[in-house]
Amino acid sequence: MQAEPTTSLVGEEYEVEIGPVAHGGHCIARTAEGQVLFVRHALPGERVVAKVTEGEEGARFLRADAVRILEASKDRIEAPCPFAGPGRCGGCDWQHAKPGAQRRLKADVLAEQLRRLAGLTPEEAGWDGTVVPAEGDKLPAGEVPQWRTRVQYAVDAEGHAGLRRHRSHEVERIDHCMIAAPGVSELGIEKHDWAGMESVEAIAATGSQDRQVILTPRPGGRLPLVELDKPVSVMRVDEKAGGVHRVHGRPFVRERADGRTHRVGAGGFWQVHPKAADTLVTAVMQGLLPRKGEMALDLYCGVGLFAGALADRLGDKGAVLGIESGKRAVEDARHNLADFPRVRIEQGKVESVLPRTGITEVDLIVLDPPRAGAGRDTVKHLASLRARRIAYVACDPAALARDLGYFGENGYRVRMLRAFDLFPMTHHVECVAILEPAEKGI
Template identity: 50%
Template sequence: MTARTDWTGRRLELEIGPVAHGGHCVARHEGRVVFVRHALPGEVVVAEVTEDAGGGFCRADAVEVRTAAPGRVDPPCPLADMARGRDRCGGCDWQHASGETQRELKAAVVAEQLRRIAGIDWPVRVRELPGGLLRWRTRARLAVDRRGAAGFRAHRSHRVIAAEDCPITVEDAVAAVTGRRWRPGAEVAVVADSTGEVHVTAVDRKPQRRHSRPVARQVRGSGVARETAAGRSFDVAAQGFWQVHRAAPDTFTEVVARMAAAPAGGVAWDLYGGVGLFAAALADQVGPAGSVLLVESSRRAVEDAVQNLRDQPQVSFRAGTVEEVLAAADLPAPDVVVLDPPRKGAGRDVVAAVTERRPERIVHVACDPAALARDVGLYRDGGYQLVELESFDAFPMTHHVECIALLEPAARGSVPEVDRVRRG
């Protein structure tokens, strides 16, 4: 029997290849693939293997740079310093890369996922949002170590790296959490809303009674974040969903509204509609004679949406999963469908339910390139083609990227131009 390969703890000198989805780059050593964090394509680094399950690949962290890429910079956060070895914060992936380099890497990942999963060659450019690389994050969740200090987990680990600051998060929010002690093992969620109010919620992950649910306790703030976007005000539960980048709600609403172009008097669906951000824009487009259906699984979010859009009677609300609601037979056929699913994407059943209604346009918002590519492929199976894609660096310093895709019905028997280029 062949002995199991285990390189854990071994240091390898590696020539770094292309970027891969997930915040690392690809290298090869002795016939195996090594996924390397804290490196850049084209570099030569010494990397320490951190995980090795014995198969065809392992994971490693760069601990020394022999030949640096032009886009390498010094990380602005001390918790991302290479000298810390494995004790680096796992929250950021690209602090060692310039902003331009980060956006190029993310564009490469989106394009590669579309090519590999959806079979589409599509030119991708990731746009910068206003505000720069630091202090853009208004929402964060921290873990608490055994001593009661708040921090962030190491990459692919439950270890907590205690933190005094987080340069990508707004200062008032971080100071509200890191300046005190917490119950060991708890999690702390912090939100800085548009008014400047800071909301802190402590979640006890180890309840006193067996089988009881985690207990959330409001420590600071009202627990209702008041946000402003697209000229409107929105109330959001402090632990509810809202875009974390300061500039994202305005930018995304503008792009979604432009792509949707819902006709006056028409019918629009806002699936995974949250507290009503996109539904508000759709309601303005269809006007009083039209209708907008907002579907959201969180009942608290639906309650907030009802209040946020109380001046838009053309909006109706359904609390439930998108799959359950779309299975109903009494829904009017939509002219436009907007979807903003969670990171896992919409999936086969939802895409099929949407394409069967034959809307004129589908606007799909995605925060995971692989899920986007899979869903684009499913839309194509349902007779729709990708006609526009906008990508945004809504999560600087991390590997995450936000994409907004416009899909329209493909002409019968036609082959999208991007597919002709790929196949030709």
């Protein structure tokens, strides 16, 4: 039997009352007929005209933009960035909200995810309900922190650099990104011709003057002869082989955190906010309280940020095992931690490598999994190691809450949770949860 054709509702407008914030940078509303709308560029309590951007009749929900504000929230401001707004750059979700309101929205999302997916109230999670700004980011409304030390620009068909529009491959041309760190802005990426390129990533290291530009050509595209405003290393991504090749300069940047310098190879992961690495190391170490001589795991360890912090505090008789899937990141981690003889870094997926180690118990665990989280099976294995404390670093509140629920099923409770606004103007929030065996009591 042939399915009935559906009618697109893209472009339809509805006058709606905006309800609570939802995970993902939008708020929830309903049409007069009861259809659910996920509305961007709105704030809770507002009355707006919402224009549908995605969806069709009979869909579970529609996506929409608030294109006219009929009754504004007291938390609304005019977006400082000229490229923000409906149909424009998709990088920032909350340009139209006061900085304090942005953090309250993120706190509301985190609280809702904890309640729905982990069955935890903020009090049960040891969380005071606040999202804390990074040092130096508490600015008046209308002022924007310049925090993004890594910016990936898309390139349009004419060779102009810009940023992707929300849920789109279309490029919004820009002449400046307001949240870019000064070290990125000074490269002047936006004013050069990048014809033949698919994307241009600009990196400004923290704690060193290292600057790097990573070019991804379109199929058949040649590297442009561009002289940037500052000396940089230039890398080329070979999409077919998946490799990153040096064109000019060092194949890495040097990032500084926790009193140590870390080599981060081209395309490798490092926290984007200049204060993030130190902020997270401090939160993790304060939560774990490492003791001399203990054994620790650092899972999804990247270039060894937490492994190095642990090794430094565990002393000569302590030991750390790091596990990381990325080959280049493992090479960097081994280089960064070469002065710690009792640190070992293994390459592979955590769920594959950890069982092969034969480890049956540890004292401490740090895990900083990708956005999807660690998952039920990995959490079950970690719980079986009976660590006295576990630090879970998360960039996605839904994945965090799911995994905290799994830890609860396996005999661990959340002792403390802290939330940090390390991605101002966006919906993202970074969390550190400290867990311990439930039998220790409340």
